[in-house]
Amino acid sequence: MNESENFGTTIRQLRKDQKMTLKELSEKSGISFSQIAKIEKSIHTPPRDTVIKLARGLSTDENTLLSMVGFNPTVNKGPIDGPTEDRMVNIYKTFMKYKFTCQICGSKAPKTQITIDTIIPIKKGGSFHEDNLIVLCANCHLAREAFIRKDGLENDIFFRKKDKLQ
Numbered sequence: 001m002n003e004s005e006n007f008g009t010t011i012r013q014l015r016k017d018q019k020m021t022l023k024e025l026s027e028k029s030g031i032s033f034s035q036i037a038k039i040e041k042s043i044h045t046p047p048r049d050t051v052i053k054l055a056r057g058l059s060t061d062e063n064t065l066l067s068m069v070g071f072n073p074t075v076n077k078g079p080i081d082g083p084t085e086d087r088m089v090n091i092y093k094t095f096m097k098y099k100f101t102c103q104i105c106g107s108k109a110p111k112t113q114i115t116i117d118t119i120i121p122i123k124k125g126g127s128f129h130e131d132n133l134i135v136l137c138a139n140c141h142l143a144r145e146a147f148i149r150k151d152g153l154e155n156d157i158f159f160r161k162k163d164k165l166q
């Protein structure tokens with residue numbers, strides 16, 4: 001599978017998982033119907049601005065989308081856990097496992113922009129293993145990041161919420 005096949009397949013799968021038609025994705029992303037069809041059939045590899053628009057249309061961000069297709073976004077800096085293909089599968093499985101739902105506030109795609117977060121940050125030795133990945137909305141992702149920076153990972157809101165639930 002080359003990069004453009006990966007990309008097309010992932011876009012189609014994400015769109016179908018969110019029960020969106022080509023027309024709906026076209027309206028949401030501002031990319032033409034025919035261009036999305038070509039991208040999904042891997043006839044056309046999109047330029048970066050199109051990737052950003054598609055990611056928004058699919059209620060995620062560029063880095064997450066690119067991670068899923070095994071490109072090399074900035075979010076994946078640091079030690080790499082297994083080959084890129086595995087990482088992509090793990091990220092994809094995480095979206096499915098949590099049903100595109102933020103694990104802090106419960107908001108869902110496509111209503112909210114969602115992203116993948118690492119429970120233990122890569123910088124602190126975390127990996128892209130399935131067990132270390134969660135789905136968060138963009139707001140909770142930023143809030144959690146600021147919280148960890150200020151109060152430390154051991155007081156992480158994600159873990160506190162998890163404790164409460166158990």
Ligand SMILES: [Zn+2]
Pocket residue numbers: 102103104105106107136137138139140141
């Ligand atoms: Zn949230």
